[in-house]
Amino acid sequence: MTLPPVSERDKDSIARYLLSFRWDFRNEVVHKVLIDGGLPLWRQVLRFVPNPKERGRLLELGSPPFHITLMLQKFRNYDLSLTGFASDGRPEIRQTLTSPEYEEQHDFVCTCFNAEQDTFPYPDNTFDVVTWCEVIEHLTENPVHALAEIHRVLKPGGALVLSTPNASRADSIVNFLLGRNIYDPYHLGAPLKGSRHSREYTLSELKELLEGCGYSLDRAQDIDIYPPEGRKRAVFRWLLENVVARVTKGNYRFHLFVRARKTQAPFRYYFPDRLYDTGHLAFYMAPRHANVVFGENDVPHTAMGWHDLKTGPGDRRYRRCSDVGDIYLVSNDRLTSATVMLANGRGEAQAWHDNGGALVSLGKARFEAPEDRWTEVTIPLSDAYEPGNPLHIRLDVPGGVDVHRVTTA
DSSP states (O other): OOOOEEEEEEEEHHHHHHTTOOOOTOOOHHHHHHHHHHHHHHHHHHHSSSSOOEEEEEESOTTTHHHHHHHHHHHOEEEEEEEOOOTOSSSEEEEEEETTTTEEEEEEEEEEETTTOOOOOOTEEEEEEEESSGGGOOOSHHHHHHHHHHHEEEEEEEEEEEEEETOOOOOHHHHHHTTOOOOOOTTTTTTTOOOOOOOOOOOHHHHHHHHTEEEEEEEEEEESSSSSSSHHHHHHHHHHHIIHHHHHHHOOEEEEEEEEEEEESOOOOOOTTTOOHHHHHHTTTOOOOOOTTTTOGGGGBSSSOOOEEOOGGGGGEEEESSSEEEEEESSOOOOEEEEEEEEEEEEEEEEOOGHHHHHEEEEEEEEESSSSHHHHHHHHOOOOOOSOOEEEEOOOOOOEEEEEEEEOO
């Protein structure tokens, strides 16, 4: 029997296509429940993914169980790179999906890594699109790292397509008012690490996070993808979305969908107060770069004791340190110098390897920087410098100094 063609506009044909695939240990009942519940979401995701005339490259973050993968292959013109995060630490997830009815077989290979901590295993400016669907709510600590890596691997002008449940959706508000717990149950035994929701977002939080990190927004919407359960919930949903929202400016529909783009501007490590506890953030330090520009990537590279970001001579952004300012850099190259651009202070710039307390001095330079212009102070690094070992720049400055950037060579 010849099956009817699969159309992006025909949900029944897509459901039939997805249900036709078989793999080892497939449970047909569970598979049908998953597709019935997921298809409205997946179709909406597809509407946010551009379809280029010329073949492009797309990175799918969080590919298993491969339903969006199959739809991207079917309806969009991209070569796909697939990823996952296995709870057992394996470097790859391999899965063969076969559809006898449609005479298709796909041997999917997912590269596994931790999107919150690892450098993505792809070169800069590689992908036209990155899809990050139903993932950000599972992260436990730091979406900014993942956004930085997505920005790095996207081509200029490339698109990030993101979907996630809306933390302020009407159904959750109803459950809260009824005294029910709105949080996910524990996912004991889940094969994929971090399958439980850790932190959901409102639309305004997502928009602030993405724009603060340097993305431009093409589209950002809250969309109801499921009908309400019963008349009372339908009335409550209507009131929230059509009456209350006019007063609060809130977004109460079920799901959030965003398409953002990488611009020519550099990525900014932006940590909104609404998402990050400022008291704990003061202790956060995770140096990854050999150069630091204040207002772009200073937060993961600086220790405590820095004042708020301001704008100085030449419209350059800076922070002022207290009597002592500490900056940490990392480079796998052999460096011979570190240069600090600063203003309005006098003292000594020092370079060290901390080595867990066994300090090694690498160099130092005295300086006197006037208030009205930037001064570059270069610290020569000795042969004791070790590539890959964090480089600690300490500014010993009674009264403090304004710092715009630190570069290495």
